[in-house]
Amino acid sequence: MRNVLVTLAVAACTLLPTGLAAQEKLTPEGLPEFLAAYDQNFDPIEALYTELIEGQLPLRDDQGQPLGRRPLEDRRQALSDLREAARQLSRSPQDLVLTAKLVLRTESLADDLFDLSQIAYDNDREEQGRRLSDMQITMDHNKEALANYLLDLAGKQHERIQELEKENAELQAKLKAAEKK
Structure with a gap:
């Protein structure tokens, strides 16, 4: 039952309009709404991380070398940091540094999700791999919208x-001209 709920939550979030159509442009006025929708992606990702931990997805190869770039606990902390950066940017939509931070961290999250999806597929966990891939695609769309916003800003x-x-x-x-008089 829990897996069904997680699957439905992930499916709902991947269908949410968190990405913008090519003709739409993210603006400072629309950013808080975009970020509110963006924030809804974090709970399903957290649920996927929990599922991976509880499912004991092997994150090491036969020689004991890490398959991913970092442990899931580090990824959870990065997810928490990303969520906080998004909330800060929502309060200050003109902040260039926060926007850049959010773009870079969103790209990193998309890379992590890609890594984990490949590990899941390699371990014959097709459903997990598909859900991770779906979230990775959503994060890539979000990153593109944020990167375009960053360039405009x-x-x-x-x-x-x-x-x-x-x-x-x-x-x-004028000051120099006034001093000469």
């Missing part, structure tokens, strides 16, 4: 800096 901030530098140069010129 950086472009706007760069334009504003150029405007301020121009105004500063004009004021400096």
Whole structure:
């Protein structure tokens, strides 16, 4: 029964409109709504991590070498950190550093989910592999939307800096002209 619930939760989240259509653009005004939908992906991922731990998915090869990039507990902490960064960005949608952090951590999560899906497939756990792949695809879409938002935000901030530098140069010129009089 629990697996059915987890499967339904993952399926529902992968169908949620957390990715944006190509013609839609993520804006500072729409970011909190996007991030609220984005946040709904974390519980199913956490449930998948728990299932992997309880199911004792082998994360080492025959020689004892790690198959994944890091242990599941580290991945859980990274997931928690990602969720907190998303909440912080929701409160401060113009924060360029938080946006960059979220893009990079979302990409890392997508990579982790890909690694785990391959391990699941290699261990004949097709259902887990499929669910992990579905979540990885969702995270890739989210990362793309956030990366485009980051580029737009950086472009706007760069334009504003150029405007301020121009105004500063004009004021400096006026100040020098006033001092000469």
